[in-house]
Amino acid sequence: MSLPSPIGLLAELTHRCPLGCPYCSNPIDLVRASGELDARAWTRVMQEAADLGAMHVHLSGGEPLTRNDLAEIVNAANVAGLYTNLITSAIGLTPQRLTELKAAGLDHVQISIQGADPARADAVAHFKGAMKTKREAARHVVEEGLALTINAVVHRDNIRDLPQIIDLAQEWGAGRLEVAHVQYHGWALANRAGLMPSRDEFQTAAQVVEEARERLSGDLVIDHVIPDYYGERPKACMGGWGRQVIVVAPDGRALPCHAAASLPGLTFANVKNKSLSEIWKDDAAFQRYRGTSWMPKPCQGCERAEVDWGGCRCQAFALAGDASLTDPVCALSPNHATVAAAIAKDTAAPRAPYRFRRIGG
Amino acid sequence: MTDPTPKLAPGVRLHGDGSKLLAPERILELDEIAQSIVRQMDGTKRVSDIAAALSKEYNERESVIRKDIDALIADLAAKGYVKL
Numbered sequence: 001m002s003l004p005s006p007i008g009l010l011a012e013l014t015h016r017c018p019l020g021c022p023y024c025s026n027p028i029d030l031v032r033a034s035g036e037l038d039a040r041a042w043t044r045v046m047q048e049a050a051d052l053g054a055m056h057v058h059l060s061g062g063e064p065l066t067r068n069d070l071a072e073i074v075n076a077a078n079v080a081g082l083y084t085n086l087i088t089s090a091i092g093l094t095p096q097r098l099t100e101l102k103a104a105g106l107d108h109v110q111i112s113i114q115g116a117d118p119a120r121a122d123a124v125a126h127f128k129g130a131m132k133t134k135r136e137a138a139r140h141v142v143e144e145g146l147a148l149t150i151n152a153v154v155h156r157d158n159i160r161d162l163p164q165i166i167d168l169a170q171e172w173g174a175g176r177l178e179v180a181h182v183q184y185h186g187w188a189l190a191n192r193a194g195l196m197p198s199r200d201e202f203q204t205a206a207q208v209v210e211e212a213r214e215r216l217s218g219d220l221v222i223d224h225v226i227p228d229y230y231g232e233r234p235k236a237c238m239g240g241w242g243r244q245v246i247v248v249a250p251d252g253r254a255l256p257c258h259a260a261a262s263l264p265g266l267t268f269a270n271v272k273n274k275s276l277s278e279i280w281k282d283d284a285a286f287q288r289y290r291g292t293s294w295m296p297k298p299c300q301g302c303e304r305a306e307v308d309w310g311g312c313r314c315q316a317f318a319l320a321g322d323a324s325l326t327d328p329v330c331a332l333s334p335n336h337a338t339v340a341a342a343i344a345k346d347t348a349a350p351r352a353p354y355r356f357r358r359i360g361g
Numbered sequence: 362m363t364d365p366t367p368k369l370a371p372g373v374r375l376h377g378d379g380s381k382l383l384a385p386e387r388i389l390e391l392d393e394i395a396q397s398i399v400r401q402m403d404g405t406k407r408v409s410d411i412a413a414a415l416s417k418e419y420n421e422r423e424s425v426i427r428k429d430i431d432a433l434i435a436d437l438a439a440k441g442y443v444k445l
């Protein structure tokens with residue numbers, strides 16, 4: 001099987017972030033500012049990603065705006081021909097910064113919101129006034145003529161507000177809304193008991209999205225990232241290990257998935273010493289779960305082996321204790337019962353206080 | 362028949378080689394005809410102008426071309442790639 005090119009580069013420019021979302025997908029062990037790659041290194045990475053065939057770069061973190069050299073990095077990505085997508089909390093997205101980023105060639109801005117009700121949303125973000133800042137930033141993005149996506153991570157505390165979240169995305173002038181159920185990695189896994197919605201709540205949310213999609217067709221694109229725990233078959237995590245996306249962490253480690261650093265037994269190459277192309281083609285961590293030959297039993301020979309690629313390695317590790325097993329979310333997995341057990345335990349538990357994300361754990 | 366002026370939605374652009382539309386989190390491969398139609402969408406041309414231009418280029422009747430354009434544009438608009 002020939003090796004496909006990555007479609008996208010997920011550039012985690014920093015782990016610094018003014019917010020403290022308890023569902024943050026960053027690892028518990030966050031990289032400090034002193035360990036971050038500099039703009040020169042990122043410039044090379046952008047070119048190497050484009051040479052490798054990538055078309056999108058997602059500038060993410062942490063909060064990318066905490067970097068003063070962000071415009072320089074955007075410019076480098078743009079020069080390399082990549083479609084630049086800024087994934088931001090909008091804290092720090094002043095009109096001046098936006099103008100500067102647009103001039104550097106920014107294509108698209110994705111602003112995350114923590115809910116529709118300002119007080120409750122700010123409580124989840126662990127930041128007073130976050131919602132107000134986001135609303136103003138969204139207005140500037142639209143005024144600059146840039147495309148806007150609103151990303152709403154939904155969970156136990158805000159899933160019932162989904163209709164208002166959809167209204168808000170429209171009102172703010174977004175062309176696209178991403179409704180993403182929490183995926184339980186990193187900080188989200190530590191907070192699972194406070195975040196997991198019930199199956200009924202999830203099903204209601206799915207109906208709300210379906211209805212809104214029809215009603216708003218042509219005005220608002222709604223992408224719905226459904227929660228793995230309520231599925232019968234897993235998703236192709238990252239489009240398959242080492243198939244579509246290459247992640248570069250703030251310190252330069254290249255990962256097949258942003259959560260991969262939490263898996264035991266894998267060591268990752270660093271873009272400081274190796275080109276992205278060498279890493280993509282030969283690195284042992286990228287080879288480890290690539291394709292189908294590594295697969296265990298129900299996956300081996302399964303008709304969906306090249307559809308979902310056996311699901312998520314991090315989920316297999318979190319739920320079944322072994323990253324090389326079939327994702328327990330799959331009903332064919334011998335460990336499938338662990339999912340139901342986790343749901344039962346977490347949704348029955350009284351709401352646990354959040355452990356807010358912060359550097360130093 | 363209405364005659365709108367289609368243009369790429371904000372945040373949508375052609376990939377460097379012209380064969381794909383890039384949008385946030387999405388890529389759309391365009392066949393040859395779709396590529397020519399999209400290349401004509403400059404935000405000033407109406408659908409009838411585009412049909413006239415392509416009718417020359419492909420030496421095909423305008424009414425036939427017009428059908429292809431209407432179908433493509435309706436599809437791209439519903440998917441959020443194009444604004445009318």
Ligand code: SF4
Nearest residue numbers: 017019021024062089
């Ligand atoms: S999820 Fe929240 S805490 Fe994590 S990087 Fe995004 S805005 Fe910051």
Ligand code: SF4
Nearest residue numbers: 298299302305310330
């Ligand atoms: S057995 Fe493996 S390949 Fe088949 S559906 Fe389940 S996870 Fe996917």
